[in-house]
Amino acid sequence: MAALFRGSRSLLLRWNKHVNLAYVSMRSMASKTPVGFVGLGNMGSPMAKNLLKNGYPVIATDVFPESCKELQETGAQVVDSPAEVAEKADRIITMLPSSPNVKEVYTGPNGILKKVKKGTLLIDSSTIDPAVSKEMAIAAEKMGAVFMDAPVSGGVGAANMAKLTFMVGGVEEEYHAAQELLTCMGANVVYCGQVGTGQAAKICNNMLLAIGMIGTAETMNLGIRLGLDPKLLAKILNMSSGRCWSSDTYNPVPGVMEGVPSANNYQGGFGTTLMAKDLGLAQTTATNTKTPIPLGSLAHQIFRVMCSRGYANKDFSSVFQFLREEEGQ
Secondary structure, eight states: OHHHHHHHHHHHHHHHHHHHHHHHHHHHHHHTOOEEEEOOSTTHHHHHHHHHHTTOOEEEEOSSHHHHHHHHHTTOEEOSOHHHHHHHOSEEEEOOSSHHHHHHHHHSTTOGGGTOOTTOEEEEOSOOOHHHHHHHHHHHHHTTOEEEEOOEESHHHHHHTTOEEEEEESOGGGHHHHHHHHTTTEEEEEEEESTTHHHHHHHHHHHHHHHHHHHHHHHHHHHHHTTOOHHHHHHHHTTSTTOOHHHHTSOOSTTTOSSSGGGGTTOSSSBHHHHHHHHHHHHHHHHHTTOOOHHHHHHHHHHHHHIIIIITTSBGGGHHHHHHHHHTO
16 A cells, blocks of 8 residues: 555656646747847847847848847847838837937838737837837837836847846836846846836936046047046046046047957947937936936037047947047147
């Protein structure tokens, strides 16, 4: 009788183990359903690759077919339009240059909302006007979908290493569903509040980044003109109260650091055009809220002038080069 009981107990344990493994397997498969991705530029492409590395099938598209080729070679399915992405995926991430691009991708003739399925989670990681994020959220809600804004900080390097910071705005109940995907692409995912608050946080961050980069470039330029070795000056700054991200992680002076745009003729990284765009968003929101931003406004003007002087496609840290050229005029 005892032997029979032990045999039954062993059989029961094996059965429970089998059921539990099957449940875990089903849950794992469910979490790895396809993810749509629209926008495969300098930031979007490495973000999509990190989803693939984490086992998520990716269905992608971009307005430039050549941008899709490399991702397709790494295993993504490429389709012709955002609408087709929406037909095939119920979780979609977008990474686009500007507010008009976001409007087109979501509400245009071949946009996501033309084919979106009810219950679809839409995550926009573009940096745009918070008002446009709110507009897209309302449009998505009418179609039975959920829209969240989740702009990023960290640049191309962080995108490649899955070390981005995501600032998320939207319905809190949907945050954890978004977090599952965003943690595949970033080291920090922060819930900011309702739709648009992620954009607000990103705009504030980039305004400070722009001001800090101009200040670092001015400081390094002055030190060099006073006869200081730039590497020595950077070392002193970075062990003193002037230390900032632009001085210790992304120094704008060629030869001071390796692996940053200033070491590569300011190629790659975060373009001057995009920084000017983000500062324009800061200027607009500051005007709308009657908030004084004297340094933010000046930074906006400096980067706009740079765009007209041949720096549009260079990294924004090329403000150092711009200042060096200005002093010679």
